[in-house]
Amino acid sequence: MPKLGLIGCGAMGSALAKGIVKHGGVSPDNFYVYDIVPERMEDLVLSLGCRSGNLEELCRECDLLILAVKPQDVENVLASMAGFFRKEQLLVSVAAGISTRSIEKLLPAGSKVIRLMPNTPCLIGAGAVAVSSGKEVTLEELEYVESLLTPLGMVKRVPEKLMEAVTGLSGSGPAFAFYFIEALIDGGVEAGLSRDLATDLAAQTVLGAARMLLESGRHPAELKNAVTSPGGTTSAGLLALEEGAARAAIIKAVTQAARRAGELKRE
Numbered sequence: 001m002p003k004l005g006l007i008g009c010g011a012m013g014s015a016l017a018k019g020i021v022k023h024g025g026v027s028p029d030n031f032y033v034y035d036i037v038p039e040r041m042e043d044l045v046l047s048l049g050c051r052s053g054n055l056e057e058l059c060r061e062c063d064l065l066i067l068a069v070k071p072q073d074v075e076n077v078l079a080s081m082a083g084f085f086r087k088e089q090l091l092v093s094v095a096a097g098i099s100t101r102s103i104e105k106l107l108p109a110g111s112k113v114i115r116l117m118p119n120t121p122c123l124i125g126a127g128a129v130a131v132s133s134g135k136e137v138t139l140e141e142l143e144y145v146e147s148l149l150t151p152l153g154m155v156k157r158v159p160e161k162l163m164e165a166v167t168g169l170s171g172s173g174p175a176f177a178f179y180f181i182e183a184l185i186d187g188g189v190e191a192g193l194s195r196d197l198a199t200d201l202a203a204q205t206v207l208g209a210a211r212m213l214l215e216s217g218r219h220p221a222e223l224k225n226a227v228t229s230p231g232g233t234t235s236a237g238l239l240a241l242e243e244g245a246a247r248a249a250i251i252k253a254v255t256q257a258a259r260r261a262g263e264l265k266r267e
């Protein structure tokens with residue numbers, strides 16, 4: 001059975017580790033973690049029953065390494081691994097804006113690199129993860145990594161040139177969705193509901209609408225039209241959204257976030 005290692009046990013690294021280990025993608029005995037903050041590493045060891053080690057030990061023991069440090073720390077970590085990383089190993093990076101090509105350049109020639117763009121709902125198994133592979137990765141290796149990720153939510157294979165667009169939509173998207181839900185709650189409160197009741201109703205409404213869209217396979221406009229009767233309440237609400245240019249604002253939120261992801265990559 002392959003051995004896996006995690007470098008960086010912060011928010012995203014821990015979510016990936018929990019999703020993979022708890023759903024049997026790897027046994028705790030075959031999962032190693034490392035972080036420069038020992039307490040973060042120990043938290044995962046305690047909660048998952050996995051092993052810890054230093055960078056050299058992870059490189060020696062593991063077939064696949066997940067790199068989950070901040071983008072600005074990637075170069076340092078790869079430099080510290082330089083003498084130990086073997087090109088038969090697979091490196092899976094979640095660092096936003098760092099291309100497989102720039103990681104390959106910092107590893108031995110011929111190294112295999114896969115890049116992910118997860119989002120925070122991965123923490124509860126309801127995430128969206130986009131996956132792109134570097135030029136040395138085989139289809140079998142890519143499929144193996146995708147199978148490890150399925151407990152975290154939906155997994156989509158995308159060409160790497162689309163990673164900034166993915167970052168703008170599903171990477172930043174949870175924040176846009178929370179913003180929309182918060183506004184729904186404020187609307188409910190303004191209309192006379194208690195904040196607790198409005199919160200439950202708003203969150204369940206967005207969850208239910210998203211599930212209906214995915215499960216029915218129907219176009220969102222078709223589902224919207226089905227609940228919009230002539231001269232009715234929903235029609236009045238939709239007119240208010242159009243008057244407030246909500247659609248244009250949402251489109252711009254995604255495109256501006258994607259543009260910013262591209263800028264950060266160049267920086």
Ligand SMILES: NC(=O)c1ccc[n+]([C@@H]2O[C@H](COP(=O)([O-])OP(=O)(O)OC[C@H]3O[C@@H](n4cnc5c(N)ncnc54)[C@H](OP(=O)(O)O)[C@@H]3O)[C@@H](O)[C@H]2O)c1
Nearest residue numbers: 008009010011012013035036068069070071073094095096
């Ligand atoms: N969180 C998200 O929603 C999200 C979404 C998509 C992608 N990502 C990507 O996921 C990566 C991790 O993000 P995060 O939010 O999980 O960050 P985080 O919570 O800061 O976790 C990173 C961890 O790595 C540690 N670290 C720093 N340098 C290290 C080194 N040289 N060796 C080992 N560990 C080191 C950090 O310690 P210190 O705190 O001491 O630096 C921290 O514990 C980022 O590249 C980000 O772009 C995150």
